[in-house]
Amino acid sequence: MEFQIIWFILWGLLWAVYFALDGFDFGAGILYPFVAKEETEKKAVIHAIGPVWNGNEVWLITAGGATFAAFPTTYAYMFSYLYTPLLIILFALILRGVAVEFRPKATTETQKKLWDLGIFVGSFIPALLFGVAFGNIFMGLKFDDSGYYGTLFSLLNPYGVIVGLLFLFTFIVHGGLWISLRAPEKLAEKTIIKARRFWYFQTVSAVIFLALTAVFTNLYDNFVKFPLWFLVPALAVFCLFATGFYIFRDRRGKAFISSALFIITLVFSGIIGLYPNLIPSSIDPKYSLTLFNSSSSPYTLKIMTIVVIIFVPIVILYQAWTYKTFMYKITEKDLKEESY
Template sequence: MELTTVWFALIAILWAGYFLLEGFDFGVGILLPVLGRDERERRLLINTIGPVWDGNEVWLLVAGGATFAAFPEWYATLFSGFFLPLLIILVALILRGVAFEYRGKVDDDRWRRRWDACIIGGSLVPALLWGVAFGNIVRGVALDADHEYVGGFFNLLNPYALLGGLTTLTLFTLHGAVFLALKTDGEVRERAGRLAATLGGPVIAIAGAFLLWTAIAHRDHGGWILSALAAAALAGAVLAAYARREGWAFLATGATIVLATFALFVTLFPDVMPATVAANSLTVDNASSTPYTLKVMTWVAVIFTPVVLAYQGWTYWVFRKRLTVAHIPPASAPAREKV
């Protein structure tokens, strides 16, 4: 197998891992005002992802770095053509990260509400825009002969891409609700379980429509199979949520996200950035680095990837227990200094 194909597959795995792990982080942030009815419950929700959210974002950094090193032409076209939406995503992620650290620094309700708004927006905006971005990548964009994007920002807001954005937004929200039902206990667990069961129908409708549209538009047999498996996993997640089997529901929503991501990449291959004019498309061949670069990268990945996976797995094992409001002590932040 060509190293270009190997690295295309590895990048697909990295994005699938990012959406799997960061997906429930986004869902928790989006559901903060829905399931957190008072300050202690909101702190409980944040604490469920507190030890892992920053580690989950490492998958995004590695995916971006791998794309830059393995397919520099793809990286250059993507980050120049999608500059504005990617900048919005980056700002949202920065604000969310700062909010996690700063919301408890001052014992003041208005202070916390402002940072909570950053957490909610910093979760909702990327959850929506990642789907819009990948929808456009799969659909194809206007590239010239030099592989530069020549469309405008509003060309990216087409019906297919917007449906992709709604798919990731609703799917990540469901994933977050299931995660909270799995990670908490007491009233929050019950509310999260009921919400997950309620979200099931709309998510099936939206995600099913997007996967069906993708399969019909591209007629790729591998994409069809993976889309069908993703749909089956999503149906299983909803059934498990109704039955209050949180563990199975979380595994199923995770499988849905991974299979759907793989379906998009399989549909995309051998292109990495298809153009509306086929001759201008970027492929795994004309967008890749030199064979020597790919060979060195492969050895680095073989050595360090197991270490990273082992460390992250250990982190999840250490923080595996359910949390309740009883685990959240009263606020003890320092009072705001008077100026």
């Protein structure tokens, strides 16, 4: 039981870290066609995310792998019930990766425009659909022992869509802050203005999300039982307003950190509300997939814990080195290079 709870927490942590890191890549890709009009500006945005986006996706692989190894039943049902949206997300991520790598090598205007579109679409779709997917998990999927009764379009319900929009606006703000930290000042100023505007949309969608969560989900039940846990969503609200506070005072580094903390605490608020469920059933709670009825054996979880203790610090160290190495203001000299 101890290892099951540990891996439930790790499962949530891995997803939270992934969204906090790859989230600004999504946001930068979504803002890309709207803030980068000149060729040098487009190169600057790609240069800003180029050295780190691939490493950020390591956390997606880790989160997916952890789900498969720690909760194989949940993994199987998730990729069965949510097969279509997850496949769309996968294709979009492939498109984004190819576009980021090949855009600097494009030789004609047509090629450049196609890769520009690929960067935008490959960023927009995952940002939205990850939120829709998690929104539906929070709400509960329509399944029992006979199978799943939903469709791709049934996932696009009001609550799923509002969570999708919350993710989308959050990533746009997050991405705008990242570009403003790394891009030349002219481009940085344009993106920080966009971030300020989208912070309002982010805040409104967060308020609607909190209200609809009480109507469409049971996430608040755990918080009512253990009021101390309200500190986590309270911290999320604080980080959201701290992000706005620092954005409007042009303190971009602190705004970016606040934005990352908002994403982490937001995801953890959902994970706390889900406990002990991984995928709740909206038909009958007895069909829900929980950390107790869908986990691997204690021995497997024990071995996985040892592996995590050894290898996750290594991943953190090399990613920290990557960020330290590439966390500099991009100059014209950097943009003259063929690629990042």
